[in-house]
Amino acid sequence: MIQLYYSPGTACLAPHFLLEELGLAYELVLVDTSKQQHQTEAYLKLNPKGKIPLLIDQNNADLSLTESAAICLYLAEKYATHATNAANAHFNPAPASLQRAQLYQWMMYLSNTLQAELLSYFYPERLCDDADSAAQVKTHAEERVAQMLTYIDTQLSHSGGDFLLGVDISIADLFLFMLCRWTRGMQKPARAYPQLAGYLERMFNRPSIQNSFxxxxxxxxYY
Ligand SMILES: N[C@@H](CCC(=O)N[C@@H](CS)C(=O)NCC(=O)O)C(=O)O
Structure with a gap:
């Protein structure tokens, strides 16, 4: 069995969407961040970072993994091969292929640029000392997120298909949908960009996303 430790709507979403896409058997374990359950002694023993998500794969010697992007890459590599899950093998492009190189590019960009900026937007008080400064940090984070969404929107129009890598959906799309959802309270949310509007609607209609929500x-x- 695979266990995903989650708190609703957090960075657990991308791995959750992927577990659904791949049709895997898994168990959800609630660790409610709004009730500080991620800071309990029991959870910190499992994940000393005190963050969500955490994946435990009992099919693979109880492998324990954090970092949403890393969990997606792991699940795709382990469970989306032609040998075991041919219908979903596009989630695991061949090593050194153009698709895989582009997948790495998107996953790095999304996790260390857009996701990092969103964390500044949601937790500005962690980056400064007073409320006025926190408000400024939040405003600047929102401006930078807007620049990133503009870039992503343009790239989508050149992808050659409905998804970031073109014709086939990838884990980068699941990750991007999660991050775009987090912009829904912004002045210009992701859904207000011309390409992203249709893209997010198509993603939202996938059973994997409906089931996870x-x-x-x-x-x-929703987004
Ligand atoms: N880089 C990590 C970020 C994990 C993270 O910050 N998760 C948030 C929820 S989205 C969390 O656990 N927040 C609780 C806190 O920071 O106290 C990942 O992608 O997994």
Whole structure:
């Protein structure tokens, strides 16, 4: 069995979407950050970072993994091969292929640039000492996120298909949908960009995303 430790709507979403896409058997374990359950002694023993998500793969010697992007890369590599899951093998492009290189490029960009900026937007008080400075940090983070969304929107129009890598969906799309959802309270949310508007609607209609939202108890507005 695979266990995903989650708190609704957090960085657990991308791995959750992927578990659904791949049709794997898994168990969700709730660690509610709004109740500080990620800071309990029991959870910190499992994940000393005190962050969500955490994946434990009992099919693979109880492998324990954090970092949402790393979990997605691991799950795709382990469970989306032609040998075991041919219908979903596009989630695991061949090593050194153009698709894999582009996948790495997107995953690095999304996790260390857009996701990092979103963390500044949501937790500005962690970066400064007073409320006025925190408000400024938040405003600047939102401006930088807007620049990134403009870049992503343009790239989508050149991808050659419905997804970031072109014709086939990849883990980068699942990750991007999660991050775009987090912009829904911004002055110009991701859904307001011309390419992203249709892209997010298509992604939202996938059963993997519908099921994950239902299981995590997430309600409208979804993105
Ligand atoms: N880089 C990490 C970020 C993990 C992270 O910051 N998760 C948030 C939820 S989205 C969290 O656990 N926040 C609780 C806190 O920082 O106290 C990842 O992608 O997994």
């Amino acid at each position: 239902a299981q995590e108890g997430i309600s409208a507005p």
